[in-house]
Amino acid sequence: MALDNESFDILLATVQRFVRERLIPAENHLEEHDEVPPAIVDEMKAMGLFGLTVPEEYGGIGLSVAQEVKVNFELGRTAPAFRSVFGTNIGIGSQGILMDGTPEQKAQYLPRVASGELVMSFALTEPDAGSDAASLKTTARPDGDHYVLNGTKRYITNAPRAGAFTLMARTGGPGAAGVSAFIVPADLPGITLGKKDRKMGQRGTMTCDVILENVRVPAANIIGGVAGRGFKTAMKVLDRGRLNISAVACGIAQRVLDESVRYARERRQFGKPLADFQLIQAMLADSQAELRAGWALVQDVARRFDAKPPHVSDPEVSMLVSCAKLFCTEMAGRVADRGVQVHGGAGYINEYPVERFYRDVRLLRLYEGASQIQQIVIARELTRHD
Structure with missing residues (x-):
């Protein structure tokens, strides 16, 4: 699945212009009002951004992973909240249906996802189960042709906007084999949302608890129609999501570096631009070297991801995805820190973009698998005995 090169080049140029002319100028509104303007959301739908990864047969654009990471790099150049509006929808929210859903489930949900009519969220994390998804x-208790769901999901991105959740619940015994993936409409009786989380950064993004009390979900809503496969579905979904977070991290690092270079050229100290001081140059050079290494890694892993059989887990590719997620998100944190340092006192002031990105980028090392989880995945594959 991929868009032809000519069409993709047009799409990428359109996204670049949209980021430059519409999203970056709206960052101050986002920071002040903690919301993405509805007019911008409508423009995203009209551009097809809600269907970037949905196959053309279901009304989407059908990007390959190698193409998707390039789009996400460009979207990383602006506040993360803009991408968050549709990023979960085309990523971890709907990828479970695309990868493992029945033909009926794909036909019912994916066209509505692609149009932006249906926003989907990924509900895996719980108060006592974050990275330890198997716990x-x-x-989900069977009751005739339904399951009755009870529990609480935590930090669910886009939950206040969601029309449905890809939700993991325990249908069997302990461990991964007892987990099933459900499509849960958000308007079912028994579902309530917690208050919107107040976060360190990423203004304009929406996360909250999703509370389920005796929620009746049709058995037909189990993704793939077979119980006990939810953990495998979640891991496949997270592989693609982690790679795209890596691309976003590179895009953010590029924006911070651009802002830092601009400031270093314009700001004068001791009679000359900051950019003429070698210690400033060293910070900029380190950021450029790490950014280029991270972006090269993401593109290489994306090509390997596309080369494997579609929707099939490959332990080596999963390990490489974790390498990208670990390196790029940690790298973006270092670049953001240097960006603040290059700006000096101004870097601590909210009106400068580097202060905002410094807060925003911190989350990238935590969600969709913390850095320590990526280390475990990498080490496990390296030491695996066949």
């Missing part, structure tokens, strides 16, 4: 406690 989740939300239960």
